Amino acid sequence: DVKVTQSSRYLVKRTGEKVFLECVQDMDHENMFWYRQDPGLGLRLIYFSYDVKMKEKGDIPEGYSVSREKKERFSLILESASTNQTSMYLCASSGDSGANVLTFGAGSRLTVL
C-alpha cells in the first residue's frame, strides 16, 4: 500500500512561530500536494510539486512556502504562524501521469494560539 506519512498529527504553536509540516511518501511518486481543510470550505490547494526542487502555487499560497529537496519528502513551512492558519493540513501524492488518483496522509491539525 502507498503510504503518505505526515510527521505530526496534532500541533499547537504560538503566533509568530515558524512551523514545519513534514510529509513523506514511500512509492516514488512524482507529484506531491499540500491542502488545507476547513469546515464548509472543502480542501484548498496551497502548493504542489511535480518534481524535486519544483514547486507551483495553488489557490492559497500566501503565508506559506514549501521545500522539496528529495523526491519522497515535501515540507510545508509557515514562516510566521498566524491564528487564521489554524486548520487541518493534508498532504497527498500521486504517481499517475494524470494525477487524478491522490493518496492522502492522515493530516496534521495545527492550532495557532
Add this chain to the structure above:
Amino acid sequence: GQSLEQPSEVTAVEGAIVQINCTYQTSGFYGLSWYQQHDGGAPTFLSYNALDGLEETGRFSSFLSRSDSYGYLLLQELQMKDSASYFCAVRDYQAGTALIFGKGTTLSVSS
C-alpha cells in the same frame, strides 16, 4: 479559474439510492474525480471520469457529461458506513497536475 458546485448536505435511509451532483467551471478540462472522507479520516479516491458516460464500481457509480459540465456520484443500497463527506474534484489546464476540490457533500445515512 475553476469552480465546483455540489450540495452541502444529503440525507437518506439505509437501502436507498442517493445521487450527489457536481457542476464545474474550468478553463480546459481533464476529468472529474470523486473522493470519500469519513469523519476524522483522510480523503480516499472513489472514481474518475475522463469521458462522458457512467462508470460503475460495485455499489457506487459516477457519471460525466462534458457538454453540460456536470457529473454525479450515485450510491446504491446505502449502508450506515456510507455516512461520510463526498468531494468532487477537477483537474484542468490552469491547475496543471493538481486537483481542485469542491466544498464537499455530507451524506447522513439513517436506519
